Amino acid sequence: MTALRVGIAGLGTVGGGVVKLLAEHADLHAARAGRGLRLAAASALEMPRALAPLLKNAVWHGDALDLAASPEVDVVVELIGGEEGIARKVVEKALQSGKSVVTANKALIAHHGNELAKAAEDNGASLLFEAAVAGGVPILKAMREGLAANRFVRVYGILNGTCNYILTEMEQTGRDFDEVLAEAQARGYAEANPSTDVDGFDAAHKLAILTAVAFGCPVNFSAVFVEGIRAVSALDIEFARELGYRIKLLGITGRGKAGIEQRVHPCMVWADTPIAQVSGVLNAVVAEGDFVGQTVFEGAGAGERPTASAVVGDLIDLARGRAAPPFAVPVSELVALPAQSMADRTGAYYVRLIVRDQPGVLADAAEVFAAAGVSIESVLQRGRDPKATVPLILTTHATTEAAMRRVRTALAGLAAVVEEPMLIRIESL
């Protein structure tokens, strides 16, 4: 059988890894796919010197759009990045030319996945993006294939390695967010502009994709509630530990009473749950199916080699001629489902107040909770200093987000409360 001819647009971290992996394991890939995977063409702004020997038999395109339509390529691998611009154009052009596409671009799929999946289907091509969610962890393939017999109940995970690294460092060293972020930037674990990661958007892109695959609905990124980790303090981490929890930035999607809920925010999870044990830059996804129960997938969520592993896994599927539909069902079978509002989230909450240490503060706070119909489960107060401020920690029994928003507003208005109250949702996973 003739080799699958691969064209790669973008030769940075992931693209470079894919070029190396195709060369290093060519025989293994050919044996597994039943045919070779041949690097036929490549494009980037400049050819990276280190890759030149591996690219000598590939056609070089200065313009990635030429590669996208080029006759010497069967599959286009888009590894440029960005939800718009050249990456989107390359993918659209490749699909319109009847070529299958493999991409690691979560922003592109979260924003334009529906149209791209339709374009793929209309043109008899495939669209695969395993590397877009949890990097090297093959969670999409597991959900589309190995777990395909199940109705998914809930899927959640640690979807951003940068945030997990920062939270882990904060927990292990007792340092605050800003200091750990600066160090993560210096060590290359966080971008110079860290917003996409620490404000939760990267995890939200991945969650929107997971939701579509899990529930057979179109991708609906705008329905994801997103809150990042900037407001989590060393104090919160310390109190979480005292209460038996760890703080993780989770993406959670599931069937709620009012529809599909999609949310990304810091969560307190019991320290002995599998998800709480995942530390550093690792990612993990827990997929709960109605027959299989809980399945846990953990591994490297980013980096040259793990991400290349996922991209080439997709290429092997294409070479075998066995690619599943992008969102597990044909586009015509995708069913838009109502989105559950964040205000309907039900569960327990952790509340951190910084208060003037004066008599009556606790009674005032308790009154606020009572007025909103929220029942307090525990109260913690450390230190006594009438001249200074002290943290006052309360946890609640299960209530709604809507009630807790009222509580937060009322607490912020108390004379003794000197900082915006911090709420962290407690998840029973």
Ligand SMILES: NC(=O)c1ccc[n+]([C@@H]2O[C@H](COP(=O)([O-])OP(=O)(O)OC[C@H]3O[C@@H](n4cnc5c(N)ncnc54)[C@H](OP(=O)(O)O)[C@@H]3O)[C@@H](O)[C@H]2O)c1
């Ligand atoms: N890095 C990871 O660990 C990781 C993990 C999962 C998913 N992803 C996703 O994978 C994609 C690539 O990420 P990356 O980290 O490999 O990015 P990167 O290192 O910045 O590489 C991007 C590449 O695209 C090239 N490029 C930029 N504009 C181009 C254009 N107009 N035409 C052709 N090539 C162009 C760049 O060329 P120059 O170098 O010459 O500018 C570079 O080779 C992104 O969608 C990202 O979200 C990355």
